[in-house]
Amino acid sequence: MPASVMSGFVTRDVTASGVRVQVMEAGHGDPIVYLHGAGTLSGFDHLLPLARSRRLFVPIHPGFGASDDDPQIDSVLDYAVHYAALLKQLGLVGPIDLIGHSLGGWIASLFAVFYGHRVRRLALACPAGLRVPEHPTTDLFMIPPDMLLSRLISNPETLKRFTAVAVTNEMRIARYRETTSLARVMWDRNYEPKLGRWLEAVTTRTLVMWGEQDRVIPAQQAKHWARHLAKAQIETFPDAGHLLFSEAPSAVECLRAFLTASA
Amino acid sequence: MLDVMSGGRLECAFPLGTGMEYWVNPVNPSYARERFREAMDILMQAWTQPGPTRYDGRFYQYKVLNPFPLPYQKPHPRIYIVGTGTEDTIQYAAEKGFGYSQVFTPIAQQLKAFAKYRDTMTRHGHHVDSESIIISVMPYVAETEEKAISEGREHILFYFKNLLRTTAAINSPPGYMPVARLRKRLEMTNGQDPEVTWEALNTIYRTVLGTPDHVAERIAFWCEEAQSSKVVLHLHVGDMPHWKAVKNITLFAEEVIPRLRRIRSGCLGVA
Numbered sequence: 001m002p003a004s005v006m007s008g009f010v011t012r013d014v015t016a017s018g019v020r021v022q023v024m025e026a027g028h029g030d031p032i033v034y035l036h037g038a039g040t041l042s043g044f045d046h047l048l049p050l051a052r053s054r055r056l057f058v059p060i061h062p063g064f065g066a067s068d069d070d071p072q073i074d075s076v077l078d079y080a081v082h083y084a085a086l087l088k089q090l091g092l093v094g095p096i097d098l099i100g101h102s103l104g105g106w107i108a109s110l111f112a113v114f115y116g117h118r119v120r121r122l123a124l125a126c127p128a129g130l131r132v133p134e135h136p137t138t139d140l141f142m143i144p145p146d147m148l149l150s151r152l153i154s155n156p157e158t159l160k161r162f163t164a165v166a167v168t169n170e171m172r173i174a175r176y177r178e179t180t181s182l183a184r185v186m187w188d189r190n191y192e193p194k195l196g197r198w199l200e201a202v203t204t205r206t207l208v209m210w211g212e213q214d215r216v217i218p219a220q221q222a223k224h225w226a227r228h229l230a231k232a233q234i235e236t237f238p239d240a241g242h243l244l245f246s247e248a249p250s251a252v253e254c255l256r257a258f259l260t261a262s263a
Numbered sequence: 264m265l266d267v268m269s270g271g272r273l274e275c276a277f278p279l280g281t282g283m284e285y286w287v288n289p290v291n292p293s294y295a296r297e298r299f300r301e302a303m304d305i306l307m308q309a310w311t312q313p314g315p316t317r318y319d320g321r322f323y324q325y326k327v328l329n330p331f332p333l334p335y336q337k338p339h340p341r342i343y344i345v346g347t348g349t350e351d352t353i354q355y356a357a358e359k360g361f362g363y364s365q366v367f368t369p370i371a372q373q374l375k376a377f378a379k380y381r382d383t384m385t386r387h388g389h390h391v392d393s394e395s396i397i398i399s400v401m402p403y404v405a406e407t408e409e410k411a412i413s414e415g416r417e418h419i420l421f422y423f424k425n426l427l428r429t430t431a432a433i434n435s436p437p438g439y440m441p442v443a444r445l446r447k448r449l450e451m452t453n454g455q456d457p458e459v460t461w462e463a464l465n466t467i468y469r470t471v472l473g474t475p476d477h478v479a480e481r482i483a484f485w486c487e488e489a490q491s492s493k494v495v496l497h498l499h500v501g502d503m504p505h506w507k508a509v510k511n512i513t514l515f516a517e518e519v520i521p522r523l524r525r526i527r528s529g530c531l532g533v534a
Contacts, residue, residue, distance in 0.1 A: 074294065145432055169449040176437065176445055183293035183437035 008048045009058065011066070016086040021067035023090065024058040027051025032097045032259060033087065034058045035104030035111075038140070038182045040065035041175065042162065046245050049252050054097075054259070059086055061104075063181025065174075076103070076129065076185050076192065080110040087118070095120035097259045102217070102242065103128050103182065109195070112202045123207040123255055124225065125244050126217050131191035135220040139190060141183065145175070154213030154241030199228035206232040207258045209251055211240030264332060271335040276364060276397065277303065278345035279352070282434040293438025298322045300355065303342075310339040343397055348376045349444050357383030364397035364495075367427070369467050373398075377489055393492035400482055401497040403472045403507075404514035411472040414507055415500075416461070419470055422501030424459045475518035482519070483526040492527065 009024040024044060032054050034047060040060060050056050061079060062070035073079060087096065098119050100108025105127025112119045128137055143151055153159050192198075206229045210219040219236055226232040240248035245255075266273035279299055285292040301320045305328065308316055314329030334340050343362035346352035353376055356363040363380045365373045377396050384391045403415025431452070435445065464470065471481040486492055498515060499508040 141437065169446070172449060173442060173446055176435075176440075177442050180293050180438035180442075183291065187291040187293060187437065188289070 008045065008051070014059075014086065014089055016089045017070075017072075017082060019062050019068055019070040019082070021062055021086065022060040022065060023086075024060070026056045027054055029054040030097070031055045031057060031092055032099065033083075033092065035083070035098070035100040035108050036061065036064070037102030037104050038186075039175070039178055041171065041178075042243060042246055046249070046252065049249075050256055050259070052256075057090065057092070059083070059090075061107075061181070063184070064178050069177075069181070073181075074184050076106050077110055077114075079107040079185070080114060083107065083111055084115055084118075093118075097121045097123075099123040099125065099255065100127060101125040101245065103186070105129070106192075106195075109199060109202070112204050112206075113198045116202060116204060119204045121207070121259055122202070122204045123209065123258060125209045125251070125255075126211060126214050126219075126242055127208075127225065128186075128190055128217055129192050129195050130221060130224055130228075131189075131193055131195070132218075132221045132224050135218040137190045137217045137221075138215065140216065141179075141187060145172075151215050152242045153247060154211065154215070155239060155247055158243070158247050196224070196228045199225070200230070203230050207255070208232050208234045209244060209254065210234070210236045211242060211244045211248065211251075212236050212238050213241045214244075216242040266334040266336055266340050267332050269335075271340070273334070273336070274341040274343065276343035276345050276362075281429075282436050282439045283429055285436045285439060286433065291438075292436040294322075295439060296351070303359075307339065310334055341394075346376075348372050349441060350379075351441060353380045354383060356380060357389065358387055360384065360387065360389035362395050362397065362493075364399070366399050367467055370469065371466075374489060377491075381490075393486075393490060396489055396491040397493045397495055398469060398485055398489050398491050399495045399497065400469045400471070400485065401500060402470075402478045402482070402515060402519070403511055404475055404478050404519055405472075405510070406474070408473040408477060411474070415472045415503075415511070418501040418503040418507070419464070419472075420459075420461060420501075423464045423468075426501060428459075475514060475522055478515075479519045479522035479526060482523060486527060 009026045011022055011024050013020050014023050026048060032050055034044070034056065036044070036058065044058050047056060047058065060067040062068060062073055062082060070082065073082065095118055098108050098111060098121070100106070100123070102125070105124040106129030108122060109124060109127060109129060112122050138151070140148070149162055150159060153162070208222050208225045208229070210222045212219050222234045222236065226234050235254050237244065237248040237251050240251060244251050279295055282292070285295070290298065301322050305318050305320070305323060305325065308318060309328045309330050310333065315327045316329070318325040318328055341362060343364050344352060344356035345364045345366065346356070347368050348365060353363065357380050363377070365376060380396070381391050384395065401419055403411050403419070405411035405414055469485050471478050482494060486494065496515070498511045
């Protein structure tokens with residue numbers, strides 16, 4: 001496994017179910033697994049505080065970033081099944097703390113439904129997947145590519161950090177590939193009609209987190225998640241949009257506290 | 264049914280559809296290719312195997328496939344695949360021994376794709392002839408070249424400017440285009456949507472306006488260049504009024520086709 005040190009993370013290649021993926025890792029201690037959202041271009045450095053006393057894993061989904069494509073994946077549940085294999089490959093067989101952001105939140109919630117015994121604590125940050133007709137999730141495919149970033153972020157200062165980088169053709173291609181991977185699981189609908197019912201099987205302690213300025217998945221969905229989950233608490237962050245952890249260091253701190261408290 | 268009624272004259276061309284169509288039809292563009300191929304397999308099964316047969320696929324399931332009547336032509340009517348030059352599609356058409364065509368792509372690029380298609384067909388042991396490839400032509404015929412231009416040009420421009428108006432983002436929904444093809448396109452356009460001009464559309468379409476002599480010569484040249492004798496004509500285009508359409512069709516039939524037959528010594532099929 002080739003390893004390279006990058007921005008506090010160590011990255012390596014792991015093959016699970018025949019597909020090579022990149023796994024980023026930082027810190028030592030009890031494992032935390034973070035399942036990212038529908039894009040990887042914003043990076044994950046903002047999560048490093050979680051690795052101060054813990055071992056943080058950020059695996060890159062098949063079809064995203066430096067991971068290979070998995071032509072077998074055409075539903076969000078397929079991603080949950082992928083993670084069942086990958087975590088085993090990483091030696092993470094005991095109950096872990098699992099975080100999921102956006103698409104990753106949907107994957108994490110399904111992982112908790114079907115592999116509940118393998119999750120100790122669950123944190124869902126503005127998760128996708130629930131159908132809430134009165135506060136619907138934005139159809140990201142309908143947002144013109146050049147307007148997407150400003151939709152994901154609430155704070156103009158954060159926006160500047162991203163737009164300082166000139167867009168290259170390689171970035172456009174990478175983005176198109178990730179959007180394609182997303183379309184394979186979310187083009188038809190960005191929710192699973194039966195998810196609410198399935199969530200009722202989850203007995204894990206769950207933190208539901210949301211940026212109040214989220215313009216992709218409205219924060220009003222938080223209470224709907226909590227309604228279906230047996231042990232859920234909600235935390236919202238007033239100045240953050242959909243890229244919650246990039247915009248609100250306080251959200252990362254809140255997450256750290258939740259994962260440190262006795263389960 | 265059409266094949267039977269026409270005594271075996273039916274030929275079918277199947278395109279994947281333009282990117283724009285995926286926004287209005289409930290079909291996921293990111294597995295459009297896989298779905299398309301499955302649909303072609305079903306079509307072939309229905310046309311060639313005596314029914315009833317069953318089909319259990321990833322996208323489609325048929326308890327009973329049993330069309331009646333079966334096609335008149337055996338083993339089946341000629342099939343063409345219409346693409347935009349994507350390697351993968353050329354490969355598919357050639358592997359299956361289907362015909363191949365392209366529209367709305369630069370002519371130079373089409374010719375390269377046709378050469379690649381012919382090579383691959385031969386490698387797979389399929390016979391290639393002048394009917395294996397279809398070219399599309401948009402002619403306007405009039406008494407003089409000036410008249411043809413003044414009568415025909417605005418409608419052709421209208422078609423490209425208004426009826427085919429799109430943006431790169433809309434025309435390439437996620438997964439519609441293989442990444443390698445996007446890379447090629449970005450290298451050519453650098454992410455800018457090109458403006459439709461008369462000059463630009465003449466590089467991506469076989470457009471000819473003029474006298475019967477001129478139109479016939481030009482089409483003969485294009486056939487020669489593409490090694491094709493199969494031409495799809497667009498004689499009514501965009502907002503062309505009825506009288507011009509009738510004039511164009513009549514002059515083409517009465518004046519251009521006989522000239523073309525003479526030049527191409529009778530090997531031209533007009534679809």
